[in-house]
Amino acid sequence: MRLRLAALLPCAALVLAGCSASGSEPQVTFYTDGEAAETEPFKYCNVQVSECEEIGAVAELASRPGRPVQISVPSEVSETPWVARIEYLTGDGELREKAEFFSSGTQHAYTATGEGPGYQILVVEVQQPGAAYVVDEAGNPELLMRAVWSLHVTA
Secondary structure (H helix, E strand, O other), rough: OOHHHHHHHHHHHHHHHHHHHOOOOOOOHHHEEEEEEEEOOEEEEEOOOEEEEEEEEEEEEOOOOOEEEEEOOOOOHOOOOOEEEEEEEOOOEEEEEEEEEOOOOOOOOOEEEEOOOEEEEEEEEEEEEEEEEEEEOOEEEEEEEEEEEEEEEOO
């Protein structure tokens, strides 16, 4: 009996930990043009990206052309690899996208900008890769994102 109970205790701890984790997803803060928005991920999965929930909403902030968006991520994100993905319009109205990858433990904040004068940021996302991937049409592996925090910027 003692062996069975000892074997069950770690399982019980895992079950309880899973139950208490609900609602404690990491928050990301976006800041632009004098305003801030703290948001939950709108998509949050386990590390294997086999169980996902859509739990949060997309944040929205207004910003004038040429203004950057600052991103602040908590240690739950910065201690893992993460990506900042930015969509913006150039001063000439051309839609562009760029991404910046950060290794584990190297970056807690990032300032997203467009290129050239008069750019307008449209979307900023923080993406946290999981431990799963898919293969695209060309045969290249692509990591699946386990969590995504998103900001839509209005002019």
